[in-house]
Amino acid sequence: MVEVVDTLKRQPGDAGEPQPQSGERGPLYEARRKIYPMRVQGTYRRLKWSLAWIFMAIYFIGPWLRWDRGPGAPDQAILVDLANRRFYFFFIEIWPQEFYYVAGLLILAGIGLFIATSMVGRAWCGYACWQTVWTDLFMMVERKVEGDRNAQIRLDNAPWTAGKIIKRGLKHGIWLLIAFWTAFTFILYFGNAPDVTYWFFTGQAPSVAYWTVAIMGAITYMFAGHMREQVCIYMCPWPRIQGAMVDEDTLIVTYHDWRGEPRGSKRDRKKHPEIAYGDCIDCGKCVHVCPTGIDIRDGQQLACITCALCIDACNSVMEKLGKPQGLISYSSVKAYNDLAAGKMKQVDFGWRNFIRPRTIVYITIWSLVAAGMLFHLATRDRLQVNVIHDRNPMFVRLSTGEIRNAYTVRVLNMQLEPRQFRIALEGLEGGRMRILGIDKPPAREFTFEVKGNKARALRVFVTVPQQQITQQRMEFAFRIEALDDAGKVAEMSRRKAVFEAPPPKR
Ligand code: SF4
Ligand code: SF4
Known part of the structure; x- marks a missing residue:
């Protein structure tokens, strides 16, 4: 198991933290520091957007897809028909007594998460989780309306003028619209989408539909607009569990301190030409782009969602400096040690690294469950x-x-x-x-x-x-x-x- 630093539990007196005065205890609650993630471009940012658009397209278009099941049968491709206690997924129809298929799907999703985590760490959190995708969308709106990191900080500190009120109003208005549409799309999965839309906007939908949209919309607005990294760090149990699936061969976002340290800014380097500085120029860009506001140079942390945006940020800095990329990169602990010891020149990670006893066990279990479910589905009684x-x-x-x-x-x-x-x-x-x-x-x-x-x-x-x-x-x-x-x-x-x-x- 890879040791992960829980920066959230740091107390005065811990390594790197201020020393406490005699008898002083660290605060039990730390007020949230607002994070202003900076815009970044690069391979991983493009990958994240591509996946995010695909996931959102599936979610928003899903209830409008049709599937002909013959006369009298619902023609919505994906439908949770609560009134008739049926779940339709294209050509598959699940009855209440066949709910074990849904349980099987959840088991497959769980084991799939184990496989992904053991191979590429928290890739789910960084690329595919609902919280990540919608937070990215809300941040994009924020940047379009208020500008990038520095403009947002300036606006936060500026007095309440008409311009600030308009910008804030516009941002929250668009956020609320997205939150509403997200929640509204959710209820479309529970009834014929065109009918539900008509009933909803003509006030004829059941009250539970309005309540669901109000509650889900409020959750979306709060989670993606306001709480953001707090959900990943404090509310989600996954970071605490993932440590059991990660080993020294798992790909994680890693800062190569053997190459970057001692770090020093341009000014430091001018001031102390006698010091053999590493490649890190201490520009802080990797910290500024981080959606959870952490410094990957402190080592692996629970708050890191492995989004790899710090890799993009640092690569752009290295490119400008004319130095090799990869000061921060995806690397396993084993590769990191080999690189640090000079046994390896660059991160060499191929598909063979994914084939390990741990991943073989996970893949075997997943395949057996999937094969069993498919066989049962194909031969089930009607x-x-x-x-x-x-x-x-x-x-x-x-x-x-x-x-x-x-x-x-x-x-x-x-x-x-x-x-x-x-x-x-x-x-x-x-x-x-x-x-x-x-x-x-x-x-x-x-x-x-x-x-x-x-x-x-x-x-x-x-x-x-x-x-x-x-x-x-x-x-x-x-x-x-x-x-x-x-x-x-x-x-x-x-x-x-x-x-x-x-x-x-x-
Ligand atoms: S440290 Fe890097 S990979 Fe981890 S959350 Fe921050 S930007 Fe993403
Ligand atoms: S972006 Fe790269 S060079 Fe800049 S502080 Fe981070 S690790 Fe150092």
Whole structure:
């Protein structure tokens, strides 16, 4: 496990912190220092924007995608249909009793996060997390309206003039609009998007829709606009857990102090020509671009979300100085040590470094769960049957001398279109069925129809002549077959049942 510095718990007297006076304790609460991240350009910034636009496009366009499921069925590609207790994802339809698929997806996502973290550290936090993506969007708006870091600091310190009020109003107005649209898009996943939009803006949507938008919108506005890095540092448990998945081969954002130290500004270098300064000119650009406001030169920290913007910043400085890039770079602890010891000239990290016992175990578990889920999904039943035996009375003796038991057979057609089914008795010598609502003489099998996505409860009366009663409890089964258009058996379900009778006459 890689040791991570928790800068948040530093107290007076810790290394690098001011010494406490005798008997003095460090503050238990440190007021938030506002961070003004500076705009930066570079490879990782471009990668972050590309991914952010893709994720936002998926989220905002998602509920408007259509998928034809046939007449009477919802045509929204991704839909959580709470009223009918169904989840639709393109061609996949999940019923409440199949919720284990959702649990499986969560397990896959969790293990996927383990794999990514063990390979490339907190890449999820830096590139894909909702908090990161929306905070980037809110910061972009802030820069467009108020200017970059220095302009924002100046505006913060300026008195309240008409210009400042207009800028602040515009910024918060756009933030609120984005927050509203984010929350509004969320509710579109729970109903037909065009209908929900119409109902929402004409005041006909249920009150829960307005409450959801208000609460989610407020959370988005607060988290991405105001709390930003506080969410990553204090609220999210992931930084505390990730240490268990990171080892000395994991790629992390690293400052190569063996190359950069002793650091010195241009002035320092002029003043002390006798000192052999390292490559770091102490310009602070890596700190100014950091969205969590930390100094990567202090070492690995819990607050680092591995966004790599400090790499872009430092590379641009090195380029101007005509020095090799990579003073801050993605590197593993092992590569860092090899570079520092001169065993390696530059970070040499290939796909082989990703294949380690830890990642092999994670990938194997992930693959097994994914394969199991896919197999189950491809072979899952679209027919469910439930049989309940009437308990009171257990049996009835008819005037003909026959014994009759009653059952409720519930057949659930989990396909979208109506289907023909056949119910038949297996075993129970001499037994015959009669089904309430099907006007046919007693027989050992019947066919009936069940509408798409519906259940049909059949009242089934089974009679057995007295002379064929051999025991008080006779086991048999209902065989229910789903028939295709050609009348062939497409699916079959067998449910065991018991026929109760008075003791046989001897
Ligand atoms: S230290 Fe670098 S990688 Fe870490 S959060 Fe700050 S800018 Fe991103
Ligand atoms: S950007 Fe590079 S040169 Fe500037 S302070 Fe950071 S590490 Fe040093």
